[in-house]
Amino acid sequence: MAFSLPPLPYSTTALAANGMCQETLELHHGKHHNAYVTALNGLIEAKGLAGKSLEAICTEAGKAGADGLPVLNQAGQHYNHMLFWQVMQPGGGGDKLPGALAAKIDSDLGGLAAFKEAFKQAGVTQFGSGWAWLIIGADGKLKVTKTPNGANPISTGEGKPILGVDVWEHAYYLDFRNVRPNYLDNFLNKLVNWEVVADLIGKGGLASGQSA
Numbered sequence: 001m002a003f004s005l006p007p008l009p010y011s012t013t014a015l016a017a018n019g020m021c022q023e024t025l026e027l028h029h030g031k032h033h034n035a036y037v038t039a040l041n042g043l044i045e046a047k048g049l050a051g052k053s054l055e056a057i058c059t060e061a062g063k064a065g066a067d068g069l070p071v072l073n074q075a076g077q078h079y080n081h082m083l084f085w086q087v088m089q090p091g092g093g094g095d096k097l098p099g100a101l102a103a104k105i106d107s108d109l110g111g112l113a114a115f116k117e118a119f120k121q122a123g124v125t126q127f128g129s130g131w132a133w134l135i136i137g138a139d140g141k142l143k144v145t146k147t148p149n150g151a152n153p154i155s156t157g158e159g160k161p162i163l164g165v166d167v168w169e170h171a172y173y174l175d176f177r178n179v180r181p182n183y184l185d186n187f188l189n190k191l192v193n194w195e196v197v198a199d200l201i202g203k204g205g206l207a208s209g210q211s212a
């Protein structure tokens, strides 16, 4: 058994009118994400990962600290990118959220505008490479957080991510050059698939369905 690169849920040209061009998606999905999958598969035998779920591998690698980093870098990035592709759509973003999601953001995070600002700030202030997240915390409440490099809220034990944005430079440099805040504004206002995010609350996060 091995991990595999799932196809994008839309074509590589589908997001071009919304700030993510064909070249970005071809490189980011076909090269970067694929390289994480290939490297992770190369670690399965050596690290005794056979038969484990992707989520279990992320959790165990996170608990192992520095010793777990070689696995976490690849397993985390595989998980993170699978979620990232799922939570975008052509013509997404904006302020029309499914009612249950909007209500939970209101009660847990003080409203959509406050959430968007917190999420953007998490992405802007993640120094170097990493991710900004909306997660379901251990107390069942929504929370905004961020992680460096290939880590994620599963590996840190913070909770289950339902929305994530990649702030590695490879995610935005072709479309927004060095201006990460504009990439994050664009993500929130033109790309997020709120229906998928709302669905992931009900499911308790993304179930990768993949095991080594």
Ligand code: MN3
Pocket (backbone or CB within 6 Å): 028, 032, 081, 166, 168, 170, 171
């Ligand atoms: Mn990436």
